[in-house]
Amino acid sequence: MEITVNDNAYTIDVEPEMPLLWVLRDELGITGPKYGCGIAQCGACTVHVNGYAMRSCQLAVGDLGNREVRTIEGLGTPDSMHIVQEAWIEHQVAQCGYCQSGQIMQAASLLSTNPNPSDEQIDAAMSGNLCRCGTYPRIRTAVKAAAKKLQGS
Amino acid sequence: MGRLRTITRRTFLIGSAAVAGGVVFGTYLAKRPIKNPLLADLQEGEAAITPYVKIDATGVTLITPRADKGQGAYTMQARLIAEELDIDPANANLTPGMPGPAYYNGAVMEEGVPFPAYDQSAMAENVRKFMHVPAKLFAMQMTGGSSTVPDGFVKMRMAGAIARETLKETAAQQNGVARDQLNTEDGYVVLPNGTRIPYTELASAAATIEPITDVQLRPKSDWRFLGKPTQRLDMPAKCTGTEKYGIDLTIEGMVHAAVRANPGIGAELKSFDAAAAESMRGVQKVLPIKNGVAVIADNTWRAWRAANAIDITWAAGPYPASTDEIFKQIEQVVDSEEHRDHRQRDEGDVKAALDDGDIFEAVYKVPYLAHAPMEPMNAIVLVTDEQCEIWTGTQIPLFVRDHAAELTGLDKDKVFVYVQPMGGSFGHKLEDTHVIQAVEIAMAIKGTAVKLVWSREEDMTHDYLRPGAIAKGRGKVVDGKVDTLDLSVGQSALMADWFGRLMGITIPGPDATITTGSWDQPFAIPNYRVTGYRAPTMVPISSWRSVGASGNGFFHDSLLDELIHKAGADPLAERIRLCLDDTSRKVLEKVGEISDWDGPSLGENRGRGVSFCLSFGVPCAIVTEVTHTEGRIKIDKVFVVVDVGEVLDPVNLEAQVFGGVIFGMAHAMNCETTFENHGAQQNNYHAFRGMRLYQVPEFEVVALSNAKKIRGIGEPGVPPSAPSLGNAIFAATGQRIRELPFNKQIDFV
Ligand code: FES
Numbered sequence: 001m002e003i004t005v006n007d008n009a010y011t012i013d014v015e016p017e018m019p020l021l022w023v024l025r026d027e028l029g030i031t032g033p034k035y036g037c038g039i040a041q042c043g044a045c046t047v048h049v050n051g052y053a054m055r056s057c058q059l060a061v062g063d064l065g066n067r068e069v070r071t072i073e074g075l076g077t078p079d080s081m082h083i084v085q086e087a088w089i090e091h092q093v094a095q096c097g098y099c100q101s102g103q104i105m106q107a108a109s110l111l112s113t114n115p116n117p118s119d120e121q122i123d124a125a126m127s128g129n130l131c132r133c134g135t136y137p138r139i140r141t142a143v144k145a146a147a148k149k150l151q152g153s
Numbered sequence: 154m155g156r157l158r159t160i161t162r163r164t165f166l167i168g169s170a171a172v173a174g175g176v177v178f179g180t181y182l183a184k185r186p187i188k189n190p191l192l193a194d195l196q197e198g199e200a201a202i203t204p205y206v207k208i209d210a211t212g213v214t215l216i217t218p219r220a221d222k223g224q225g226a227y228t229m230q231a232r233l234i235a236e237e238l239d240i241d242p243a244n245a246n247l248t249p250g251m252p253g254p255a256y257y258n259g260a261v262m263e264e265g266v267p268f269p270a271y272d273q274s275a276m277a278e279n280v281r282k283f284m285h286v287p288a289k290l291f292a293m294q295m296t297g298g299s300s301t302v303p304d305g306f307v308k309m310r311m312a313g314a315i316a317r318e319t320l321k322e323t324a325a326q327q328n329g330v331a332r333d334q335l336n337t338e339d340g341y342v343v344l345p346n347g348t349r350i351p352y353t354e355l356a357s358a359a360a361t362i363e364p365i366t367d368v369q370l371r372p373k374s375d376w377r378f379l380g381k382p383t384q385r386l387d388m389p390a391k392c393t394g395t396e397k398y399g400i401d402l403t404i405e406g407m408v409h410a411a412v413r414a415n416p417g418i419g420a421e422l423k424s425f426d427a428a429a430a431e432s433m434r435g436v437q438k439v440l441p442i443k444n445g446v447a448v449i450a451d452n453t454w455r456a457w458r459a460a461n462a463i464d465i466t467w468a469a470g471p472y473p474a475s476t477d478e479i480f481k482q483i484e485q486v487v488d489s490e491e492h493r494d495h496r497q498r499d500e501g502d503v504k505a506a507l508d509d510g511d512i513f514e515a516v517y518k519v520p521y522l523a524h525a526p527m528e529p530m531n532a533i534v535l536v537t538d539e540q541c542e543i544w545t546g547t548q549i550p551l552f553v554r555d556h557a558a559e560l561t562g563l564d565k566d567k568v569f570v571y572v573q574p575m576g577g578s579f580g581h582k583l584e585d586t587h588v589i590q591a592v593e594i595a596m597a598i599k600g601t602a603v604k605l606v607w608s609r610e611e612d613m614t615h616d617y618l619r620p621g622a623i624a625k626g627r628g629k630v631v632d633g634k635v636d637t638l639d640l641s642v643g644q645s646a647l648m649a650d651w652f653g654r655l656m657g658i659t660i661p662g663p664d665a666t667i668t669t670g671s672w673d674q675p676f677a678i679p680n681y682r683v684t685g686y687r688a689p690t691m692v693p694i695s696s697w698r699s700v701g702a703s704g705n706g707f708f709h710d711s712l713l714d715e716l717i718h719k720a721g722a723d724p725l726a727e728r729i730r731l732c733l734d735d736t737s738r739k740v741l742e743k744v745g746e747i748s749d750w751d752g753p754s755l756g757e758n759r760g761r762g763v764s765f766c767l768s769f770g771v772p773c774a775i776v777t778e779v780t781h782t783e784g785r786i787k788i789d790k791v792f793v794v795v796d797v798g799e800v801l802d803p804v805n806l807e808a809q810v811f812g813g814v815i816f817g818m819a820h821a822m823n824c825e826t827t828f829e830n831h832g833a834q835q836n837n838y839h840a841f842r843g844m845r846l847y848q849v850p851e852f853e854v855v856a857l858s859n860a861k862k863i864r865g866i867g868e869p870g871v872p873p874s875a876p877s878l879g880n881a882i883f884a885a886t887g888q889r890i891r892e893l894p895f896n897k898q899i900d901f902v
Pocket residue numbers: 034035036037038039040041042043044045046055056057058
């Protein structure tokens with residue numbers, strides 16, 4: 001089976017029902033997407049599939065077809081961050097940080113389709129992403145700050 | 154600086170020791186120099202200066218032994234050292250170091266208890282007041298009890314200062330200048346003529362001279378990193394997916410494991426049939442382990458899938474089968490003389506006061522709760538005939554080492570624990586059952602590393618929980634004032650449970666965690682009594698963010714709020730009137746000021762509640778505003794005021810405070826762990842929802858600095874959060890909810 005992750009093509013030999021999350025983490029060593037629940041309740045595993053945020057724990061790799069996967073590693077790097085990541089740093093969002101790959105991928109997906117979301121739209125888009133540390137107030141601020149930057153650029 | 158010297162002498166000694174190619178010197182945190190873990194892997198030409206600083210030709214390494222579970226401990230520890238060492242922490246290497254006695258928690262040493270010696274700390278109170286501490290506790294490198302800052306505030310800065318002055322002295326001798334003529338700047342010693350000598354060049358020579366231990370800590374006015382808003386050093390990694398948590402590590406040739414242990418925690422495995430599992434793809438081995446079965450496979454998902462395909466018969470759990478039966482036992486002990494554990498507060502004459510008049514009575518209840526940090530328990534273990542290596546996120550590396558040594562039969566110094574960053578803990582990683590399971594599995598495949606990851610379901614059904622508790626409150630008001638407050642709290646003994654599990658000892662005496670957060674509140678009430686009653690040990694329990702105060706904060710403040718309401722007094726004004734501690738009173742006054750408090754009503758369907766709890770030495774007051782809309786509660790805004798003595802990082806402090814309040818409120822809204830057939834019923838986040846972004850209120854946080862002693866802030870936001878929400882719901886709806894979670898009786902937006 002062939003899959004494309006962060007613009008790289010990989011050949012993998014796994015069961016088609018294996019969740020994308022575990023293909024990424026255990027087969028490809030791409031550990032930015034995190035395991036939190038395995039049942040679509042936390043969003044820690046969020047990646048982009050053809051640009052849209054999806055829960056990689058719910059996506060059987062066999063159903064991926066030729067769609068392209070982007071993980072947080074492919075969104076930006078410490079030396080060249082995505083606008084959302086920059087906002088996250090500026091507002092010092094992360095505590096333990098474990099949920100933040102998912103939060104950032106969710107926010108980036110939101111802003112790519114809706115660069116100027118209302119408070120309600122932010123709430124709606126981000127509420128499937130759990131943060132046990134309670135970083136929410138800064139997530140909200142950072143999403144708004146990133147949106148503002150997008151407007152300006 | 155007189156006070157500093159006293160603290161210094163009492164809590165640690167300065168010493169030095171020669172090693173090959175250099176010397177190690179600095180703050181030995183013991184009454185005698187003890188074995189230094191840095192010596193083990195020192196290379197020729199390297200010098201290690203203090204257990205917190207290591208300098209070699211390649212750079213400066215700051216050792217930050219307190220675990221980071223999300224609270225920013227690495228950054229804080231690095232800044233404490235760097236402030237005196239004169240180095241930008243961003244240019245230094247950070248490492249948690251190897252666990253070793255030199256890193257034990259100094260607050261432990263100070264009073265000979267395994268927890269920080271705060272007056273109000275649940276753990277410390279318990280142990281200090283009531284039990285004899287076994288000698289082996291004296292070397293605990295543990296993270297907990299909001300202790301990282303209080304523990305490191307003096308000693309880590311001292312380490313930095315000693316290293317700096319010794320480097321200066323080295324440069325002084327080499328250049329024939331007096332030390333006081335020299336300056337330091339970002340990793341360089343600067344000579345009077347402007348020449349800059351990097352610390353790295355001075356390192357090996359610094360190892361050959363007597364360490365300069367007569368140092369003064371810099372006054373606050375000179376601080377560069379502390380007290381200023383700065384950025385956490387781990388932030389870029391955590392925002393780019395490049396932070397490596399324990400669960401992300403791989404070791405060459407590693408295999409993966411899953412376990413299923415008896416849902417009746419602690420009970421045995423009776424029998425199992427693994428035929429189906431063994432034939433599944435990738436499965437290498439199925440083996441029985443203590444109280445369960447393990448599967449070894451070539452990836453996590455295959456291991457889990459195979460584990461779920463095993464047919465298992467379990468022995469019944471060693472405690473009552475259901476939540477109802479468990480709480481029945483707790484209910485029976487409350488106010489039963491036979492089960493009275495302690496009464497640490499007894500002022501006035503409560504008995505006489507409650508003998509006549511209009512007596513208020515109410516019963517409160519809090520549930521058992523899982524920790525459920527986002528990163529589930531995991532560990533990588535490699536066992537050979539010679540040694541055992543362990544990679545895991547843990548708050549108790551020395552217990553992990555000792556338990557692994559015991560199980561493998563290896564000497565303790567042949568067990569190496571590499572502490573990893575943690576994706577949350579909240580007290581979960583004060584336990585090591587999962588690590589010991591991984592060691593057991595690794596022993597069956599010696600020479601191959603194995604990574605064990607608990608599934609979310611395994612994690613949430615094998616947690617050692619926050620204990621459930623029941624409290625009976627009584628009281629009386631006289632002339633519009635609170636006159637009598639009597640609180641009886643019943644719960645199992647948390648410390649006894651934890652010590653028993655980790656140390657295999659039965660600790661004698663009372664367990665103060667039963668009333669921590671209620672008996673120790675800074676109020677003067679004419680007749681005031683708090684009594685703890687001890688329920689039998691049932692489901693295993695442990696420390697959960699804010700420990701005893703997590704339930705007691707709710708009990709005490711809810712009861713006080715009800716009595717104030719009965720008295721017809723203003724909730725804030727009466728708390729202020731009753732308050733006997735200056736620092737606490739100012740916190741209450743400040744929360745009134747920033748919330749524009751003028752009573753609990755905010756108009757139609759709106760209301761606000763105030764609450765207060767002093768925990769871990771930190772007074773914390775909260776005002777919560779809510780709206781009752783279409784039968785649902787919406788939390789609008791939360792004002793929080795704390796006093797930590799000295800704010801070392803205002804940005805991180807704010808995050809810890811609102812994070813703690815959200816943590817407390819989220820569980821109060823909708824979380825509980827219940828039991829049926831001995832097993833925990835809530836096995837994933839769908840049944841343990843917590844707070845989601847759309848429910849999160851606006852926050853305003855203020856930190857005061859009136860307190861004399863510096864305190865940590867990881868926990869104190871939790872205890873007053875549930876009662877402030879409960880008091881606000883009462884103000885908005887007239888409905889007083891005395892049992893958590895609130896959503897059993899009212900819906901939230
Ligand atoms: S791990 Fe996929 S949503 Fe939780």
